[in-house]
Amino acid sequence: MKKILFFGILLMGLQSVAQKSTLSEAYNNYFENTREIPFLHLNKTSFFKGEEIWFKAYLLEQNSQKLHKTSSNLYISLYDKEGVLQQQQLVALKNGMGSGSIAVDSTLQKATYFIKASTNWMRNFEEDHSYLQEINIINNMQAQKTATKLGQKQFYEFKIFPEGGHLLANNFNNIGILVKDQNNKGLKIAKGLIKDEKGVVIKEFSTNNFGLGNAVLFMRSGKKYLFEVQLESGIVLTQENPIIQERGIGIRVVNSNSNRLTVTVKTNKNSLPLLKGKSYTLLIHNTRQFQQQEFTFNGKDLQYALLVEKEKMHPGIHIVTVFNEKNTPVMERLVYVHKESQKSKALELSLNQHPKDSLALQIQNPLNERLFLSASILPKGHKGNRPKQDIFSSFVLSPYVKGAIQNSEYYFKNTNPKKLRDLDLLLLTQGWSKYNWDHIFNSPPSTVFAFENGIDITGKFNQQLPNNSKVLVFSDDGSLLRELPVTDNQIKFPKSFITKNAKMTFALKKKQGYKAITPILQFSDCFLAESQVKLPEESPTVTLNYKLNNLEKVFKKHELLDEVTISKKRTTNNNPGYHNAGGMLKYQKVDRLIVGSGETVLGFVMFKGFQVIDNEGQLQLKPRGMMHNRMSLTPKNPKNADPETTSPDIATDGQDGLFTPVRVFLDDVEISHDIRIIESMYLDEADEIFFGPVLDMRSRAHVYIYSKTPEQLAKKRNYRDRSVVAKSGFAKVKQYYSPEFKSYLSNEFQHFGAVHWEPEVHLSKNQKISYSFDPKLQEHFEIHLQGISESGILISKKVVLTLP
Template sequence: MHMTKNILIILFGTLIIPYSIFAQIKIDSSYVKYFENTREVPFLHFNKTSFLRGEEIWFKAYIQEQNTQKLHPTTSNLYVSIFNKNGTLKDQQLIHIKNGLGHGSVLLDSTYTEQYYHIKASTRWMKNFNEDNAFYQKIKIISKNDKKYSVVQNEKDAFEYKLFPEGGHLIANAINSIGILIKDKNNKGLKIEKGIIRDQQDNVIRQFTTNELGMNSVRLFVKENEIYRFSILLSNGKELNAYTPKPDSKGITLNVVNKNSDKVALHVISNKNTVRELHGKRYRIMIHNTRKFRNFYFSFNHTKQNYFLPIPKEELFPGINIVTVFNEEDQPITERLTYLHSEELFHELKPIVKKASPDSLKITFTNPTKDVIYSSASFLPSTTKAYNPQNNIMSAFILKPYIKGEIEDVHSLFDQKKDSKLRRLDLLLLTQGWSKYKWNNIFNNPSKTIFPFENGIDLTAKFNSSISSKQSILLFSKENNLLHTIQPNENPWTFKNSFIKKKSTIEFGVNKDDRITRIAPALSFSGGTLLDRLNKEQVSNEVFVNEFETSNFKPLKGEYETLNEVEVRGIKDKNVKEDPEIGVYRKIDMEKAITNSGMDLIEFIISKTPPFKPISRVELNGRNVIREPWLLKGVYLDQVKSVHYGTDIQVVLGQPAYAFFIFTYSNIEMVRKNSSTSKIKMPVGFATEKEYYSPKYPSLSNDTFKQYGAIFWKPKIELGSETISSITIPISIQRNVTTYIEGITSSGKLISQKVILKTD
């Protein structure tokens, strides 16, 4: 009998231990599976966020791959959508992303009649996930009298005043940490010099303050069934109150202290009622960041209510760490976000500025590292009020993937030179509560691949006319550098993964015996537009009274003509330049000349060379083929666009020589020559990248320009490893220039800097 009892105990232990292991494996495997698919995190760097009507919004797109924390190597289709204040779609552009980078612009023409618009950047693939990782930015359009009057029926409703128990709930008869957040009607933090905490008997328990971002935290012993009132007095004498939730009589909560230089202190807090029930139970602390996780375990005993768990910082991950406590049944019961600063996350550029001319600056960037640096820069007047992004690249890639709320004062959050900045960031995370990744989704609702991972646009052409076996269809577009032959049996025909430009022209023609006639297909597209909407949380009811009035405001001149001008300049002609480097030559334009189309180039050169004259050079489309004459054989004059020839400056065998510079038609030009085609303007496609141009401001010295104008925009500043690169910017009459730089390195280090460039 005694032996039987021992066997039962062993069996019992054998059954219990695997259950715990299986539960752990389930959590770990669910977590890995939930985050295994690639996730895109977009960020747009704007040249500014407040604009004059007639200006263009210029932006650079950076797409991070969340699992590697580097630029996304394969994403290609980024939809940039513009919504009005009611969430109605105003415009949408498809931006071509290459190796995680792209850029574009939007003209604020006369149809932009409202004061505020919201910009959203997202991909179709991102719609597969439960969490919204889209990028949002609110922009403002300045008009002559930019005033907005709103009447708030209840002024208290215009403020956001909330309390956030650390870990998500309060425990009775224990010391709890409580976050405080107060924002004004414009969603800006409100600094409170004196707040008062009272119990239900109106006794003053203690006082509190908030910083300039409207945040702070207090430690408070919470009695059972007690609700506490946090009172603040506004400048107009009105009182606002926030109340703590009723505390739980049993349970645990979490307090994270991230001050020590080498450890993060985790305090697991309970009370007398709880420890009796938890005695001997094993809890798990999971520290994770969607890419990696670590598990720590501890067991309760009936003598201890509070547990101090120092975690060495080398056990944490650079950036955001989510700390989740699981009970003995592997249920998440409390959670907190904390941040670990690391130099691995950041890179700093140190531009050197010199005066290039009286009205321009030369800025030199040095990259001493092995990384490649990708960055963009906006150059604005030093007194600008036009640059107020909701996120920089650091907050967009380090914070936003984890938190649900908005971030204020993003430019100073990651400045770790002052402890107060680290405190600000910790308060921000405390007042965010749990992360945006819900455990119910991780366990029970993993993402489903409903929307495809796009790579360009699929174009399908269906031809209603019959095509014989002796015919073929030619598709060509000079704007898209496209030439393709479609065989008769390819109907319908699909052009997969194309990067055709929106509003560009594509031509179709039937080719038979080298003659091209019209054919008009029916076209359909997969992709090119995204049915998108603006989340209600992004539309804030802001109240502005007499906010701004421009001085000497005039509409920008020539704004619409400028657009066309820039578009023309932005199209690169890939044909060889017909401009011989040296010498004076005679030119024959073959389109206008009467030539023998049966004559090839060798015969033509012989006919044009004077007797006994040596030939020094024969260049075909920029390549010297004097030693490769066979390349000229079979090239007939009807394939030649122009010829430059005459006496060369080079001397051969002591006498002047002849030189020929020959330029042939490109494949697309040959197709278009003497052909009849149907031309289709593309209704969908990628936006055309334009070269930046300076708006025609009425004045460069008035307050309108100084506060809301733009000097220059450089979307592409790339530095190879261990290289130096320079750019030149105009400064006109500006004494100082404020520069906002955003960027990322090939290893994923982030760059976000504000630099004052002095011109004297």
């Protein structure tokens, strides 16, 4: 047995590296600015004309591996299969999440489109981390075709991948194997053989269900080897080995030990004189942490093993790169570090029957932290949902891997040694990572494209206005309610979240009321200039593998969604939130108040017995002690509450001493997690306010605020409506709905329809919550869940449930 030299390896963080070598400096410079990684959870991937593509957006901050709370502008683009932009919308993110939809209307005439999610900031980086998913329009799909004239063998792909990138003569080489069909799907082979030049079988191998395998083979100088696979259909595919290098180094990574990673750098006798005295560097890195070790070839030993303790490594993908004495990368390998702490307890899902033939999906959060999910409910056996990525592949694998990943969710659900072995085979066949070392050394990113947060609006006036005069701005969608100073005859509204096509009204504040005024508006960019993009290589013509009925008569009343308007009008003193609160709420009609100058809604609420608290940077309400006394609520004693701010009758969650927040609603939209929106809302902009105790397991009190309509504001301030339409802005979020099918028992619905979509499944720690939906005559359901916890634990789950 040959002697092996073992080395330890030290941990170094990107921001605390003491070395000043070219390698560490280049690495730090290249990854100094964090990357953004988007993921879209689509309710499905095949659609009828008349439906909408519903999606929930998640944006990860790569350095922290958590939701990116400071980024707000996400561009959702739709491209045809030639990569030509068809439409684009700007989606507002809050705390790294947002939702929206795209109408499938008569403008979409092709069978295949691609939906892409990206940010302006992402354009600063060479690596493309954008989300991309193929979608199909069923009405435009062709009937099943017969096979093309290509030979059967041309439908398959058989490749071999030497570990590290090349083969070394007179040495053991670990060789990855990949077999795929014409649909880019891996195949389990019937038999795999390696033959020498005389046709003698010297090694056998196999592949798993994804077409992945490996073989360790001693390869001699000047010899040729033939790799042969026999498919279960009987077809035989062959491949010759790549060039075997006579001199150089090889690499072998062993990742089966749960405590340490072993990296062995190997050479052969012919290389010893050339390598003697040369210092090579091993770098193990993941864009936010790296471990570096130099070693010198002594002219005697053929193997150098470096041991890395996994407890000092972040969980997830790491890149192992070997550099020669000139700091040139010569070999690379991707590995995955698994830690038991990554596992989350299983989500608990169940169905309960509700009155009036509705069902309730109950979801139990098993984590001791908040969880953010989205849920698509489809008929069992659905054929129209084939996402290329889930949240794991988008956030864990895609940032590092260049190739397509099949069934990525398999590796991360109920992870066991076999699945980790299969994942290692996947990474073995991926070659070099997505990060190009030429770019790292020579082209560090520069911030050419700005980090966007909201939309900046500037209003210029034709008539001269005195400086420091005030202009009131409000919109019909409630996204703008503010009083702005006039400077140099203009007003500025930075970081607004105005909705596209919203009506904006302006009024100059005067001693005797308000005067209508109309500025000329300028908006910051709301469009990502990517009119043409490179898409994945075109797959075979999209076809249906069975015959559907007349697609023109799928719906009872076929209407294109861009011609449908859904509106909801609130009736005074008949507010849905008020009647569903389950308590005795107090009521205040704001017009009956004597409104002081500049008094805000938040100030009024605080006057009525509530207190503002700062919970990890987000403003929330809690009842004051006096409020609890008036409410006659049952007190609980917090264990770790601040004695200076806690009365003995303040309710808490009973676990960690945190105050139970008051649930706050603005126009029936809950804003409890952060009430900054009413911090700048003047009291005379509100119409009604309800507040008081409720029968709610999540809270001790509710506050309902209803704002005045534009018509009410115009009437109160005695000026005519001179609205300006916001031609730029964020896409309006719609409430989920779907067209009514002629039959919910038809193939059209059961194979391509959708039962329900819930984009905002947000659960507090250990919380159980229910969502009701119409089962649409189905008895069996597929529940597709995607999401992430506040600490970065990823959730990807498919559950089949049956009517109780």
